[in-house]
Amino acid sequence: MGVMRLGHINLRVLDMDAALKHYENVMGMAQTDKDEDGNVYLKCWDEWDKYSVILSQSDTAGMNNIAYKVERDSDLDDLKKRVEDYGISVTDMAAGEMRSCGRGIKFNLPSGHEMRLYAEKEALGKDVGTTNPEPWPDDVKGIKAHWLDHALLMCELDPEKGVNKVAENTAFMRDALDFYLGEQVLVGPDGDIQAATWMFRTSTPHDIAFVGGPKMGLHHCAFFLDEWNDVLKAADIMAKNDVKVDVTPQRHGITRGYTIYFFDPSGNRNETFAGLGYLAQPDMPPVTWTEDQLWRGIFYHTGEEAGAFTTVYT
Ligand SMILES: [Fe+2]
Secondary structure (H helix, E strand, O other): OOEEEEEEEEEEEOOHHHHHHHHHHHOOOEEEEEOOOOOEEEEOOOOOEOOOEEEEEOOOOEEEEEEEEEOOHHHHHHHHHHHHHOOOOOEEEOEOOEOOEOOEEEEEOOOOOEEEEEOOEOEOOOOOOOOOOOOOOOOOOOOOOOOEEEEEEEEEEEHHHOEEHHHHHHHHHHHHHOOEEEEEEEEOOOOOEEEEEEEEOOOOOOOEEEEEEOOOEEEEEEEEEOOHHHHHHHHHHHHHOOOEEEEEEEEOOOOOOEEEEEEOOOOOEEEEEEOOOOOOOOOOOOEEEEHHHHHHHHOOOOOOOOOOOOOOOO
C-alpha cells in the first residue's frame, strides 16, 4: 500500500511547561513519554499509536520534521528506491532512532522540509479500548481532539525567479510517494502557477498541504473534531484558556472542513478540522480554485483574507 497516514509531527516550542499546558489542557492530549533530551511525546484519545506530537524545547518555534506511517516494513525499501530514483538522497534510520519506532528513512522534500517514513510504532491503544468501547472517554480535557489530522507546509514561491516549491513538492509526492491531488489553487496571468495544493493518501480531503510563500516553514498542524458543535465548543474552551485565536469558527471552501485557526504559546499555528469534508478517492477529479476565488476557497463565508493567514507562520 505504501504511505498509510500522517504519523507524527515534531514541533519546536519556546517554553515546554506552557506548551504542555496547551497540548494537554486545551487540546486534550496525554503525555505518553519523555526522553533523555527532554522531548515530550503526546497522543490524542482516539489514536492508538504511542504518540502523534513530539515537543522539543528550542529557541525558535516551528517544525523539525513530519513523519508518515507506511503499511509494511518492505514499503520502506520500495519507497527509499523511488525517492532516490527521483533524485533525492535518503538516510536510513535504525530502529529506535525515532522513539518507540522500528527502522525508518528520512529525506528532505524539494521545499527543504524533513520528512520521515516508518512502518512500526509502539501502540498503546485508544482510550476507549477495543472491546465494547464507549463512543468517547470521560476523562479527557479541553477540546478532546480525536487525532492529528494533517499539516500545511509553507513552501518558497517566487514566480519572477522561477521558484515554485509547491509544484515541486506536489510532483514529488505524486510521483515518488503515490499521493493524490485533491485540490489546487492556480494563479498568475495564465492561471498556470500552482500556488497551493492539498494531497491525500487516506480517504480524507488532505493528509498534507503545501502553500506558496516567501520562505519555507510550518503554516499549521490540524487536529480532528467530529462536527460543527464541537468546533464552537472548542472555541469556547480556547477563550476560557486565553488561547490566541487567529480565525474564529469558519468553513473552508477548499476541503469543506470546519475550522478554527489558533496558536500554541510558542506561536505555532494549530487548527481544528471537523467534518468529513468529502470522501477522497484516487480517481476523484482534482478540484481547482482560481486566483479570483482564492479567499472564497480558504474562508468560504466571507471570501476575504482573515487573520494572519499569509503573513504569520513558523
Ligand atoms: Fe488545515
